[in-house]
């Protein structure tokens with residue numbers, strides 16, 4: 001098997017008889033409103049031969065993984081393989097590109113794609129998170145591509161068992177795919193501290209993943225992006241010490257932890273899995289991650305016209321957007337009383353520019369409504385009015401917009417509310433119901449003992465947020481706190497209260 005990097009999370013997997021692409025992202029306009037660009041640039045790989053493949057596997061609906069520009073160019077008879085999620089969003093995005101030979105696969109189900117090559121997906125447990133690992137079995141060798149999926153250790157072990165015990169190549173993500181904390185109005189020092197904490201959390205996850213998978217070789221992929229719009233170039237500082245470490249930094253950190261079997265693949269570099277040998281694309285002869293600033297400066301100059309063209313497609317509105325905003329949120333409020341209750345707060349929208357205003361949506365049970373004045377809000381978004389019409393029409397999904405980083409947010413108290421994002425991104429009763437059912441079905445009966453500061457607590461074994469096993473990923477912190485490394489919610493062991501998120505109580509009893 002030969003694996004070639006297509007840049008970012010994109011991989012080309014070749015066996016003796018077949019070729020599969022995974023998550024190819026080559027759009028010259030980047031993704032998420034021309035905010036994210038491939039780093040380093042991968043445009044030299046966009047040749048006719050790249051379109052001549054057996055199949056394309058797409059892991060999830062984020063636009064740095066499903067690239068409508070690329071898919072619009074592949075022959076219509078190309079097979080597209082996607083995981084089955086409760087929400088139809090990913091399938092709809094594929095269909096919108098004009099491709100309709102889609103195989104939607106339940107997780108763990110193996111699909112034979114060609115002679116001696118097959119694929120299966122493993123998704124994160126909670127239906128709130130649509131992220132899946134992609135496993136390719138080709139000519140008897142195994143690629144496990146985790147991309148953005150944060151699988152539990154138990155899932156990683158099950159993958160190993162399913163494929164016979166040996167993972168030849170593990171592709172994993174060292175950079176985040178998030179707008180937190182950069183888009184929140186934290187003071188500078190706090191911003192820095194949170195960015196570093198998130199970076200370290202990601203690093204410790206990939207260290208645990210490598211320990212669980214014990215791959216023969218591992219490679220960092222799926223990020224980081226770079227930001228070329230002058231309005232967003234400040235985000236590139238996240239590469240130095242925030243959530244977007246580059247591949248070299250990921251490898252350097254892992255090597256300090258004694259992980260030695262890493263290989264960096266730049267776009268066009270290949271790795272012969274059988275021979276365990278890298279073949280470098282000569283285009284990168286003079287490239288170095290340490291020359292990032294000058295590389296990005298030249299790259300940004302080359303992309304000026306694409307960024308301007310994107311913005312021209314979203315002109316400022318000419319009239320008030322209030323009525324459309326009100327109608328949109330009034331129907332959203334009718335979707336799921338469960339989600340409204342979980343959100344349980346008033347959310348402000350400070351829409352700046354022509355047609356905008358300071359409005360609010362109240363999700364609190366009994367107080368639900370859409371209001372033309374902001375009032376006292378516990379959470380808020382601020383962004384330009386040019387982005388609101390495509391958000392309200394559904395042309396621009398909320399999560400894609402948040403990933404563009406073209407907004408600011410504030411919250412008080414400072415706790416994460418993933419049901420708010422869940423409602424905005426799914427906006428579909430079936431998907432919301434599947435999250436509700438999942439959350440209500442989590443088994444909280446099994447108990448484990450946790451020792452903290454001279455005390456012992458019996459707590460529920462599975463995290464009340466996403467159900468991951470706290471025996472594996474519970475980190476005891478000073479002050480009688482346990483942090484779940486699933487999504488970094490922290491719980492007070494004395495009271496069970498979630499300290500940084502809007503989450504059910506952790507069942508905890510001192511003994």
Ligand code: FES
Pocket residue numbers: 463464465466467468484485486487488489
């Ligand atoms: S599973 Fe999400 S914080 Fe525990």
